[in-house]
Amino acid sequence: MNQGNLHADLSIKGTQERVDVLAANGRIRIERIVSLAHQSPEGFWYDQDEDEWVAVLSGAAIIEFDDDGTVVRLQVGDWLQIPAHRRHRVTWTTPDEPTVWLAVFYS
């Protein structure tokens, strides 16, 4: 049986965010992402082919959208649906503790 804990093993190796794929088939992918003071590179925008539903389970983060400049601050439990190709970037995650994201990508 596939099982685990979303708050277990938050260790990050190297400089990138940690990404664990928890479930996937051809149409859906569920990822746990761990950030620690990570942010998207200056000038970089995610421009995804898939819809994304994302929640912050611990920590805190800020997402900015390209189209209308909306800035969304996410705290524990906050979730957001991001349509495919709505360009966005993560401008901040807290340095105080790991930020645990749960992201569901689907099309």
Place this chain on the structure above:
Amino acid sequence: MNQGNLHADLSIKGTQERVDVLAANGRIRIERIVSLAHQSPEGFWYDQDEDEWVAVLSGAAIIEFDDDGTVVRLQVGDWLQIPAHRRHRVTWTTPDEPTVWLAVFYS
């Protein structure tokens, strides 16, 4: 923009669990479910056409599987993937606080 907080408004009206559909299209459905001492009726088994990925975000629960009698105790952060048609039931959720589930159904 579709957004919310997974731990907001946990009120339950009536005797059934509370189910909020957070996102859905023809192939995927993301639900927040709130239980408070709820359990599946005696002799009832979920037998679902869809795969399910489910996590407990607060509270605690116990799921039992029909095929091999496996009993899984879920605490905060624990997640589980349940294949379609693997019969299961919720035998217990804590009466001490709301149990918040995040469930992703997909096929």
